[in-house]
Amino acid sequence: MSQPQRIVIIGAGLAGASAAAGLRDRGYSGEIIVLGNETHQPYELPALSKALLLGDAEEPDWVREDGFYQQHDIDLRLGVNATRVELGARKVLDDQGAEHRYDRLLLATGSQPRRLPIAGADSPSVRTLRTLDDSLALRESFGSIERAVIIGAGWIGTEVAAAARRHGVEVTVVDRIAAPLLPVLGAEVAGVFQNLHSENGVQWRLNAEISEISGDTVRLGDGKELPAELAVMAVGAAPRVDLAHAAGLELADDGGVAVDAALRTAAPDVYAAGDIASQFHPRLGRRVRVEHWANAKNQGTHVAGNLIGEAEPYLNSPYFFSDQYDLGCEYRGLADPDTDELVVRGDLAKREFIAFWLRDGRVSAAMNVNVWDDGDALKRLVDGRLAVSPQTLREGDLSSVE
CATH class of the missing domain: 3.30.390.30 (FAD/NAD-linked reductase, C-terminal dimerisation domain)
Structure with a gap:
């Protein structure tokens, strides 16, 4: 495989920025263009629901230090959305009217928070947590409210609940499951986390459905009402695959972009990494799509080698960490x-x-x-x-x- 002259990366999150840095770390001297829809320099996500939200940090961990991209001749275009990928013409169009031709293309478009299809889900009092701005706004709100409802008892929901309690907010967590983190950990280990939060003052409404959010009230399916100046919807994330789907790339049953063990799509010279990549994992013998921080970082670094001629399978096992109280x-x-x-x-x-x-x-x-x-x-x-x-x-x- 010959060395590409120009590599375009769609997505300036952890996977995309790690890939760009990895290319330069491997000595690639060709053109690198990175398109990112946020205006912040690329950053890592864990602190958003941990140290930053708790108030223990004032900024996230940046993927690379200030000035790295300019110093390494990486054309990082922030606040720019890719609007179309034309596989046959090998080009990407963006919302600034620019056209970017590529020899190799990496899709690293990440995920976006899900919202329940209920009345009031889009009201101003309902927040999600995905970006740096989300985290800073949520932390500021925790300093001025008394009661919050967290919708979702997964990892983000439980971490947000812990942060809210640190700020002195009365917290109720609502979920349809019987225990926090139950689908991931099973009942016995999930009970450890439920007891931990209960000891720290969190109230639970489990095996419960939400029917409506209205003003400062979260209404459950059984008619009970929970007062809340703020509701945080933490019901998972959806891979941002609209661009890939519109381009004609194959999507897997898990909603991600189908890639092989080396993170290649079926389209020539097009790769995917991070949250959107549904990879055939050689060690597991099946497709997996992982949304955790380490997967985005490690896949981004790994795929850099494959973008410039290697064809190495990605073998890392999924990994994540959590801090609560x-x-x-x-x-x-x-x-x-x-x-x-x-x-x-x-x-x-x-x-x-x-x-x-x-x-x-x-x-x-x-x-x-x-x-x-x-x-x-x-x-x-x-x-x-x-x-x-x-x-x-x-x-x-x-x-x-x-």
Whole structure:
């Protein structure tokens, strides 16, 4: 594969910016154009629901330091939306009237928050959390209100609830599921997080539907009303694939852009990375689409090599972390808590433990909670899908498992 003269990247988030930086880190000297719809320099997302929202930081972690893009001759165009991709003509059109021809194209358009299809979902008192501006506005609001309702008990919802409580806001979390984080962690481990939030004053309305948001009231399906000066909708994110779909690229059943193990689409010289990439993962033997921070960062860095001639499969296991009150955790892999066997090492009640999920006797996922010495061993267990007995996981030397 010959070296491309011009690479166009649509999306200036973590995946797109990491790819651009990775190209220069690999010595690529051709033209790089990055189109981003935000006006901020590329930044990482975790702090938006953690340190920044808590008030422990005043800015996010930037993908690269100020001046990097100019110094490395990366044409970073902020506040610019790509409006059309013409695969046959190999060009991208934007809302400024410019046309960008490419030799290789990377789609890294990220995700956007979902909203429930209910009355009042778009009212000014309903917020979402996805961007730096969202986080700053939400933090400011937490300093001036008394009551908030968080709609959604997933990772973003629970982190926002923890931040709101730090600011002294009365918080009620509403979700149709029976426990926070239940689809990801299963009932036993989800109970740890539910108890943690309850101890910190969060009120729960679980197994509940929302019928309407009106003014300062969130109305449930059973007619009960929850007073709230602010509602935060944290019901997941949708991959931003309209551009890819309109161009004729194949979409996978999970809603993402279908790519192979090396993050290539079926269209010549077109790649996708980050939230939108539905990758055939060689280690898992199936397609996966991961919306977490590490996936965007690592896929962006990885795909840089493939954009300039490599064809290496992306093999990293999914990874994310969360901080809530005095609980910190890291999660590696992909578990199905409905069918995988849960094995716990440590003490759930003390919130110091490692949870393992086993599938056919092999480790499909592991989560360490307030335990920080076994990260390398956990990564090896998950990456290698190693066969190991529950007894060894509970009490044995994890570093010796082969």
